Amino acid sequence: MSNSDYAHSTFEIVLAIVLSFILASSLNVYPLSLGTAILRPMVMIMVLIFWLIFQPRHVGLFTAFTIGLIADLLLDTRLGQQAFAAVVMALVIKIASIYIKQLRTLGAWFLACICLLVFQAVLWILQLITQNTFVPQVGVSMLMSMACWPLILLALRRYTH
Amino acid sequence: MNPSIFARQPLSFRKTVAILIVAMILMWFDSKNPEWFNPIRSTSHAAMQPIYELSLLPSYAAHWSSGRMQSKEALRRENVQLKSELIHARAKLQQQDYILAQNARLQGILSTTRPEQYDLTLAQVIGTDTNPLKQIVVLNKGVQDGVKVGQTVIDEKGILGQVINVYPNTSRLLLITDELQSVAVTIKRTGQRAIITGEGTPADLRLNYVFKTSDVRVGDEVVSSGLGGRIPAGYAVGRIRYVDPDQGDNFMHIEVTPAANFNDNSYVLVLQDKTSKSVQRQALLEATEAAAFDELPVVGALQPVDTMANPALVNPTAPATMPSTANDAVQSSR
Numbered sequence: 001m002s003n004s005d006y007a008h009s010t011f012e013i014v015l016a017i018v019l020s021f022i023l024a025s026s027l028n029v030y031p032l033s034l035g036t037a038i039l040r041p042m043v044m045i046m047v048l049i050f051w052l053i054f055q056p057r058h059v060g061l062f063t064a065f066t067i068g069l070i071a072d073l074l075l076d077t078r079l080g081q082q083a084f085a086a087v088v089m090a091l092v093i094k095i096a097s098i099y100i101k102q103l104r105t106l107g108a109w110f111l112a113c114i115c116l117l118v119f120q121a122v123l124w125i126l127q128l129i130t131q132n133t134f135v136p137q138v139g140v141s142m143l144m145s146m147a148c149w150p151l152i153l154l155a156l157r158r159y160t161h
Numbered sequence: 162m163n164p165s166i167f168a169r170q171p172l173s174f175r176k177t178v179a180i181l182i183v184a185m186i187l188m189w190f191d192s193k194n195p196e197w198f199n200p201i202r203s204t205s206h207a208a209m210q211p212i213y214e215l216s217l218l219p220s221y222a223a224h225w226s227s228g229r230m231q232s233k234e235a236l237r238r239e240n241v242q243l244k245s246e247l248i249h250a251r252a253k254l255q256q257q258d259y260i261l262a263q264n265a266r267l268q269g270i271l272s273t274t275r276p277e278q279y280d281l282t283l284a285q286v287i288g289t290d291t292n293p294l295k296q297i298v299v300l301n302k303g304v305q306d307g308v309k310v311g312q313t314v315i316d317e318k319g320i321l322g323q324v325i326n327v328y329p330n331t332s333r334l335l336l337i338t339d340e341l342q343s344v345a346v347t348i349k350r351t352g353q354r355a356i357i358t359g360e361g362t363p364a365d366l367r368l369n370y371v372f373k374t375s376d377v378r379v380g381d382e383v384v385s386s387g388l389g390g391r392i393p394a395g396y397a398v399g400r401i402r403y404v405d406p407d408q409g410d411n412f413m414h415i416e417v418t419p420a421a422n423f424n425d426n427s428y429v430l431v432l433q434d435k436t437s438k439s440v441q442r443q444a445l446l447e448a449t450e451a452a453a454f455d456e457l458p459v460v461g462a463l464q465p466v467d468t469m470a471n472p473a474l475v476n477p478t479a480p481a482t483m484p485s486t487a488n489d490a491v492q493s494s495r
Contacts, residue, residue: 026212029212030215030216031213031216031288031290032288033288033289037288038293061173061177061180062180065180069187070205073201075292076202076295078188078192079190079191080183080187080188083184084181084184084185084188087177087181088181090177126188127294130188130192131192133294135294
């Protein structure tokens with residue numbers, strides 16, 4: 001269990017944020033076989049949720065928008081789709097932060113699950129409206145992301161303060 | 162795990178709405194003019210290449226370990242089996258050489274030529290693309306092995322697709338099952354021409370522009386016709402699985418099962434030109450091809466299909482240049 005008494009410097013946190021996003025994006029595009037590709041969690045969005053919850057001073061709407069755009073480019077979805085969904089998700093976290101005073105591990109996980117659900121729902125609706133396509137298989141990837149989110153929390157627990 | 166307290170940040174709806182509008186504008190632009198964003202997209206794909214190359218390592222490791230694990234006896238048996246297969250294949254090839262020579266002679270008589278001689282490069286599929294909406298896989302051969310954009314990729318059973326991006330050591334292959342990909346085909350039994358389009362799933366293709374009066378049966382084999390100018394003629398594409406004439410359209414609804422294995426193919430073959438043809442020569446060949454197809458008997462009312470598949474057919478100047486270019490091409494192919 002990490003010691004959270006000392007505060008991280010701003011530089012250290014920003015560096016951690018950038019590195020985590022680079023690592024997450026590489027995990028996101030790592031080629032997998034057709035069978036396992038469907039199980040691939042949305043690592044970038046998971047990391048984004050972590051930073052939105054625990055470092056709202058450094059990671060806000062603009063970061064969500066940028067990460068969404070990068071995800072759009074990497075995953076070849078229509079430009080702006082994931083950015084839109086990520087911003088809506090960021091808004092949900094902001095609204096939640098007004099009501100939730102204290103957040104424990106389980107609470108954070110629950111919030112992350114809601115965020116992933118919101119993200120995927122917005123993405124499905126956007127794809128249905130703009131491209132008239134609906135891909136229910138992505139739901140598996142969403143459930144996988146929900147199950148794996150505590151791993152992100154574990155990996156980045158030093159920066160929960 | 163430590164409890165955590167949210168740091169309060171002001172909630173700014175105005176900013177959120179502004180960003181959401183920007184995202185919507187981007188989506189609108191991307192739907193109207195996707196080519197505007199091509200430079201950014203190709204840059205981002207190029208940025209992914211180190212990761213793709215990194216992903217080659219596990220396959221090397223698996224290859225190495227399987228080499229270590231297999232027993233000598235198993236290897237010896239496999240070797241014997243492969244040798245006998247090779248002898249059979251060689252025997253068949255002898256016959257094929259004769260047929261090829263005969264074919265070239267006959268084509269000379271008909272003043273047509275199809276110099277489709279390809280080098281086959283073996284490549285391995287290292288993974289799929291990240292977007293489930295697209296039928297794209299990544300291959301482990303790139304520019305350094307002579308792979309170029311537009312080259313056709315097949316497996317042992319049929320056509321897989323064509324290369325859309327190349328990088329130093331990897332390339333991306335758009336499968337024919339993608340919704341954006343179409344192949345000009347002929348039905349082997351009747352010689353009828355049509356166009357096959359992907360459906361976005363690995364086991365479905367659709368045969369378009371076949372009139373209700375046409376003779377099409379379940380089980381008919383569909384091969385590429387080469388009319389589009391991209392995918393060479395004569396390779397298997399699929400087999401007709403379902404024909405539905407009762408539709409309120411002029412054309413039949415036909416479903417095709419693809420011949421190639423899109424689900425778990427690990428090794429594929431990239432068709433590469435034997436000689437690097439100049440652009441001029443390519444143009445001459447295309448004119449010849451167009452002329453040759455103009456002379457073929459047209460079955461039924463197929464004219465709209467032809468013009469769709471090959472715009473060169475409607476070009477009135479193409480047949481005029483036919484005799485000289487055809488002879489020229491025959492000479493050079495010998």
